[in-house]
Amino acid sequence: MKDIDACLQDIAQGSMTALQQLYQELHRSIYALLLSIVKNKSLAEDLLQETFITVYSKAHLYVPRTNGRAWVFRIARNLAYDALRKAKFTAQLEMDSGDGASLPNSRVENLDLMSALLELDEADRQIVVLHVVAGFKHREIADFLSLPHSTVRWRYRRALSKLAAILGGE
Structure with a gap:
């Protein structure tokens, strides 16, 4: 596989092959990071996909010859924290409305x-x-x-x- 920096540069040019290579290289470790943050398999899988969609759409913002791996992981981490904030806000709204419903617990x-x-x-x-x-x-x-x-x-x-x-x- 090409190095991550080269993949990100190719992705910025619209290469789906480079995106697939990057996914194959990083998806397991990114999923583990996401799962450690959100503690929900389904949400972690969704965030994994969203991470690579974001990488594809924002690859032009990546600064070459910096740590591409850390750049991708930072995107994943930020998406996870955003999801937690949204879930917390949603749970607060549900409690405020007196609905009594709660977010599903992860198994x-x-x-x-x-x-x-x-x-x-x-x-x-x-x-x-x-x-x-x-x-x-x-x-x-x-x-x-x-x-x-x-x-x-x-x-x-x-x-x-x-x-x-x-x-x-x-």
Whole structure:
């Protein structure tokens, strides 16, 4: 596969092949990030598709020779936060109207690891998912989350310790 930077430049020129290549390269790790944020499989799948639609429509805004991977992940993260804000607003409207209806709860599989990940706070969970699933280096995560590199390393180690304790490890 071409590098992500080249794919984004080709996508800016309208290449669907480059978009397909980018999707094949990144969809699993982006889905994992989205799922870690929204905690709903169906919504994460919708946001995954919306991420690549946005990449296609905004590829002309990408600055070549910057971190294309982080650019795509930032789009996904922002879409996820927008969806959470919208869901929170909708839930507030429903409560205010006295409807009593609530948003559907996601059915998270009872996998020990998923349960353990969900016990981490959101920032720590994002760091673990970005590093382990998406393959980001700690420095890239620091840039992506606008945190100091040392903070990302410290939070990653702390998150791993928490996961080990939750899962009954050392």
